[in-house]
Structure formats: C-alpha cells, structure tokens
Amino acid sequence: MKKAPALLIVFQLIFISLMAQTLPPVDKSPMDxxxxxxxxxxxxxxxKPTEPLAARVVYSRPQKAGRTxxxxxxxxxxxxxxxxxxxxxxxxxxxxxxxxxKVAKGRYTLYAIAYETTWTFILNKDTDTWGAFKYDAKKDIxxxxxxxxxxxxxxxxxxxxxxxxxxxxxxxxxxxxxVKAGLPISL
Amino acid sequence: xxxxxxxxxxxFLLFACSDAKQEGKKEPVPxxxxxxxxxxxxxxxxxxxxxxVDVSPMDMAYYPVDYPKLKMAHTLTVPPLARVIYxxxxxxxxxxxxxxxxxxxxxxxxxxxxxxxxxxxxALVQxxKIKAGRYTLYCIPHTDSWTIAINRNIxxxxxxxxxxxxxxxxxxxxxxxxxxxxxxxMVFEDANKEISLLMAWDDVEVRLPFRF
Numbered sequence: 001m002k003k004a005p006a007l008l009i010v011f012q013l014i015f016i017s018l019m020a021q022t023l024p025p026v027d028k029s030p031m032d033x034x035x036x037x038x039x040x041x042x043x044x045x046x047x048k049p050t051e052p053l054a055a056r057v058v059y060s061r062p063q064k065a066g067r068t069x070x071x072x073x074x075x076x077x078x079x080x081x082x083x084x085x086x087x088x089x090x091x092x093x094x095x096x097x098x099x100x101x102k103v104a105k106g107r108y109t110l111y112a113i114a115y116e117t118t119w120t121f122i123l124n125k126d127t128d129t130w131g132a133f134k135y136d137a138k139k140d141i142x143x144x145x146x147x148x149x150x151x152x153x154x155x156x157x158x159x160x161x162x163x164x165x166x167x168x169x170x171x172x173x174x175x176x177x178x179v180k181a182g183l184p185i186s187l
Numbered sequence: 188x189x190x191x192x193x194x195x196x197x198x199f200l201l202f203a204c205s206d207a208k209q210e211g212k213k214e215p216v217p218x219x220x221x222x223x224x225x226x227x228x229x230x231x232x233x234x235x236x237x238x239x240v241d242v243s244p245m246d247m248a249y250y251p252v253d254y255p256k257l258k259m260a261h262t263l264t265v266p267p268l269a270r271v272i273y274x275x276x277x278x279x280x281x282x283x284x285x286x287x288x289x290x291x292x293x294x295x296x297x298x299x300x301x302x303x304x305x306x307x308x309x310a311l312v313q314x315x316k317i318k319a320g321r322y323t324l325y326c327i328p329h330t331d332s333w334t335i336a337i338n339r340n341i342x343x344x345x346x347x348x349x350x351x352x353x354x355x356x357x358x359x360x361x362x363x364x365x366x367x368x369x370x371x372x373m374v375f376e377d378a379n380k381e382i383s384l385l386m387a388w389d390d391v392e393v394r395l396p397f398r399f
Contacts (some may be wrong), residue, residue, distance in 0.1 A: 023374060023387065024246065024248070024374060025370070026244055026246070026277075026370050027244065027246065028276060029245065030241065030244030030246070031246050031247060031272075032240070032241065032243060032244070032245050032256065033244035033245060033272070033300060037341065037356055040342060041300045041301065041342055041343050041344040042306050042344050044342065044343045044344065045344045045346060045347050048256075053342055055343070056320065057246075058247070061240055063240075067197055086247060086255045087255065098286055108310065128249070128255055128256040128258060128266070128267045128270075129255050129258045129259055130256050130258065130259035131259065133259045134259050136259065154240075157239060157240050
C-alpha cells in the first residue's frame, strides 16, 4: 500500500512543473528569520520570554554550492545585499543604538561591504526593495565597520543569528562559509 | 498494450519502493520537521544558532505583486500596500486533508513562525475595515469553505492561535483546482480590479478579497 504515495509524488512533480509559471516555486535561496531574543516565537508559546522583543531580521539564504564566497561571489569592497532576492530587512521593535547613534524603531534594509579583515554594515531606510541593485547611499542611516571572525565550521547556507553580549547589548551575527561578522546593537 | 502498460507500472512501482527503502536505510531518522517539534528546538541544550535550511522554507509575497522587483526595475514612489510572510510545508506524498490538516480545526496557514500579514494601509476585507499594522493569519478549513482569521497575537509560533485576539474572521469558498500543489503557496493576485490573497495547497484554493 506504500506504492500510492510514490506515484502521487511523481504526479505532483509533473503538476508542480506545470504550475511553476503562475505560482512561485520554492526558492533555491529560501527565506528565513531570526528574532532577538533568540527563538522569541517559541519562547512566547511556552510563556518563557525573559525580555521583551527587540529585533528581527528577515533574509534569504544563498548556498555556497562549491563556490568561493568572499573575494569571489561576494566581491571585496562592493555593496553586498547580504542575502538573496528581497533585500535583507532588519526591524527594531524599540529604539536602539548602533555605534553610539540612535536608531528609531522601525524597518530598515541591511547591506554590507565585505573586506578581507573587516565588514562594513550599512543600515539604510529604503525598504521593500530587491537586492542591492538600487542601493542609494543618500538613504543610509549609518555605517559601522567591524572585524571579521572565523566560524568554527564552514557554513553551506548564509545564516543570521542574534547573540546576547551583555544585559543591554547584543550582536546580529551574519555567517557564511568560514567567516562571520557581528553588528553590535545596544538597547 | 494493456499488459505492457501494466508491466511498466509494476516495474516502476517496484523501483520506487526499493528506492524508498534504500533511502530509509541511509536515513533511519526522518528529517525532523520543526512544524511538529517546536519544543525540541527551544530546549536543545546547546543550540547551534546557524541552523540549516528549514524543511518548510519561508517565503514572502507583496501587494502590489512583485513589489520589490518593480521597485528595483522602475522608480516606484508609492509604498507597498500589503505583504505576507509564511513558511511553506510540502505534501511529501501526503494528502492535504486527513493526513496533514483536519477539517474544522485551526491551522496555522504555514509552518514554524506564525504566518504574518503586514498591512501598510487600512484595508477593507469583505467590507470590514482592518487597520494598517502587523497581524497573524490562521484558518479553519472546512470541506467547502475556509474561515480565515486575522489576529493580533503577533511574533509567535504558529501552533497555538489565541482565538481571543481575533480582530475579524471571514468565510471564503473553496475552489478545487485541477492542478496539485506540492508546496503550500500564498500570493496576492490582481485580476479584474479584484485584489485577493490566494492560499493554495494540494488541489485546494481559497481567496481572501482585499480593497485598499
């Protein structure tokens, strides 16, 4: 009786290919999100949040797929979309400070310029856009340069995660391949 | 001809089965769907923050349709009107009903994080005004219609809708499609001046109408 599902899968694959022209297929760089505090939605249904919601990032996750990422796919010294497809969005649910500058609550687009030993994060107010193709430096809120760190193991998929660094500070870590960089944020 | 077809089918099925078994040996533990195991995810002692790509990947859909691409290609000055962010479970050989969803029981309209509706402007849904803001969407599927709830309990995990925080509920008809969709799909449509949010999976399609 396990034969039916196998056939179904085949038929579904055929139908998917027929439907692909009208409805969006699953993207090869799938979207994901991360909250600060980490795993906030899961903590929320377990009644376990220990501090209020502060930030969220929504981004797409390209794969390394055997390519040279930094210095190759991501060219050093050029504005990088920090993801794929829709521009990477960071939302603050309360006012925060980055590099000593006040940032109002709201949605922003996050870009980066990667160099070999440092990354410059760019917080820009032009949201709901695609990639970095229309990047407009006049809409920058701020830029902050941070050192590049090594990951413990190579990452196939670009990943983002908030990490607590003290009672009032945290970092948004962006990691891919063998490097990561953290954007420091203060509450 | 019949017997040839039958032999071919049989051969195919045997092949499909043995293939499935081999896969089973390689992966005795099926990949854990976060959808069914949120507790594990939070209680893991040393969580790796750089998790792999989810089995039910996230996606988003804007109205105007493809807004970010339009914005990139032209110089759009109008802001977007609406957006949904949702995760896309897939059938993996299952039927949507009985095997994945149950009639008359709330469903999160996706997987993992609760499905989010962002309205950037006040909207009318079936003549009910919904104010601009962020909301959670969930549904209660029935055989011929679905109830769609707009809810204000946001930034949560989809498993437990808090029905007390419903802003409004709408009943929309089910349309049976000739096509079958492997992945749950949400997308705004703009046809004949009617804007609607299409929710489609397997052979089921429902549309929630919007006016701005």
